[in-house]
Amino acid sequence: MKRAPTQKGRKKPASVDELRDICRQAGIKLTPQRLEIFKAISSAQDHPSAEILYERLKKRMPTISLDTIYRTLNTFEKLGLIKRVQLLNDQARFDADMESHHHFICTRCKKIIDFKWPDFDSTKLPENIKAFGKVYGQQAELRGICRQCLKKEESE
Amino acid sequence: MKRAPTQKGRKKPASVDELRDICRQAGIKLTPQRLEIFKAISSAQDHPSAEILYERLKKRMPTISLDTIYRTLNTFEKLGLIKRVQLLNDQARFDADMESHHHFICTRCKKIIDFKWPDFDSTKLPENIKAFGKVYGQQAELRGICRQCLKKEESE
């Protein structure tokens, strides 16, 4: 399976036809499970976990397994069809620097690099945020591949 | 133990003296374990996991347990002394919307609300980012308490 060249590639949720093409191009099969999982995640208004998708899909596909959901979500992520909302959900990571700063996260090695970004700090939030609730912190996250991992990639 | 009023409260990593005060005010004991964990996380240049801190601390405190590290990090988080880099590390959450958008995350119920923020999208990254590696995505995350959870809090 070929990894999507960059996450910037695609926009709006893909359609089922696009999914078919993408699978063909990646050389993977479009199974009924993949199709259903794709439809479920594309139409979801929340940001469901594998478990939640499992509960929802069991109604249509009573024999589907949680493992397939996980496997498929990982596949879709590699194909650039979906994103995981947060990258670091193997081990929790902690930070004692309480000053405003932001994070660059390497998607390969999970390294976190701090940086300052005053222009971000001074950018005013959209008006409609107030309706969400009380905000007490804001920060930017960049995703990318760090120098070391880029270097490693070259030499392969 | 009293929760810190808001994460905005403190700045720079706290000093050991501040820790002593904060513990007294919160009515919790300043144990040697807490002190060592605090020093380790404050002086760390990376963003260590509990496991990593455990490895580092075992040298000084051979009897410390991983459980204590977890417990203490949770305590420090509640006190507003440290932050976890990402909030959602119980269950991974997925998103099929590949258009640029940002997230408000409720720290109580873990609900995620999407929003658009064109002013952020058009804010130029600092120059020094280029040195980190290749960036292929950027997004903002707000942390706060959603309307529903605020309401629940009032009625308690």
Added chain:
DNA sequence: ACATTTAATAAGAATTATTCTTAAATAGGA
């Protein structure tokens, strides 16, 4: 349409991260 091949699935076991339980130890106020 059919057979072939190779990838994908379901089921359950295994692994990993984190929290809970409990008995023993101890920080901090009286």
Added chain:
DNA sequence: TCCTATTTAAGAATAATTCTTATTAAATGT
């Protein structure tokens, strides 16, 4: 210094995710 409520260490328990393996089925060529 003593007392007591907290905190700790150890190991058990739980929860999320991945791995193993036998079976099934999608895609390709005929």
